[in-house]
Amino acid sequence: MKTYVLAGGCFWCLDAVYRRLRGVTDVESGYTGGGYPDPDYYTVCNGTTGHAEAVKVTFDETEIPAEVILDVFFATHDPTTLNRQGYDVGTQYRSAMFYTDEEQRQEFVDGIERAQALWHAPIVTEVSRASTWYSAEDVHQDFYSRQPGSGYCQVIINPKLAKARKYYSQWLAA
Template sequence: MATEYAIIAGGCFWCTEAVFKQINGVESVESGYIGGHTANPTYKQVCNGDTGHAEAIRITFDPEKVSFGDLLDISFATHDPTQFNRQGTDIGTQYRSAIFPISIKQAEEAKAAIARAQSEHRDPIVTTIETGATWHPAEDYHQNYWAGEGQENRYCLAVIPPKLQKLRKHFAAKTVAE
């Protein structure tokens, strides 16, 4: 079994992590920061919007069970890729919609996924494709957030269940059986 990685930003990493942990073929999801200019950024620094980093997730997946393109399609269906530097009430470059391909093949697939998403949206897709960025894992308390403390966080309770509903509505066959 070959393992691959996908790095995707689509707003708050707590919310995107919760979605991708539900996908069959996803082995792990790590929250972190990518695409900025500060070495070893902290959550506080990233939230201030001065580092240039996006809150993102690094997905470890089995391509025999779920493709990179499927992961991108799921991302586009569970966040709003037409919002520039924001997702809902989260505003700033740290909440941008972005794909961070780790190969030329992934970059090509990212372009194709953006084209597929554009065919389903009236407004322009603003998701960027950013290459050559360094991944920084977020602090431990951000990992598996929804499964723990996130279930009591009002923000998460308002944002995550609708994302999970979209996931199950559009990608039920790709989700892990409950």
């Protein structure tokens, strides 16, 4: 098993996409990358903690290649906008990848280089050493499956899921 910590705007979006991929064994929404101890949703949303909303994605490389996990990341958010994704603005919504060792850092750099060919503007995704991980509150875990009719899910997450289905259908779980 391998685990990546990725931030691409609101964690509900990445959570929804990764939970639908074959070979992904766990997805956890949380906060990382800042210095504020024991953050919660409200302190992170105010933009002063330094933390990003992120997901911890654990997957089986015998079922889904690491490159696909990273390619899906770059396809389902805009890595060319600094500190924002759509209507979500602030450092807590930055595009970021948090590595645990030099091998993982290189995988992330390679993923950025591969993805750059798909984007006209430069990718601004931050690549940083992993710091303390704080699990998000239960209400944020698998939010899409529990609230599919909410406005945010309909307007923001559904188009990302459609994009994942369009380009990565061979990796979707049955």
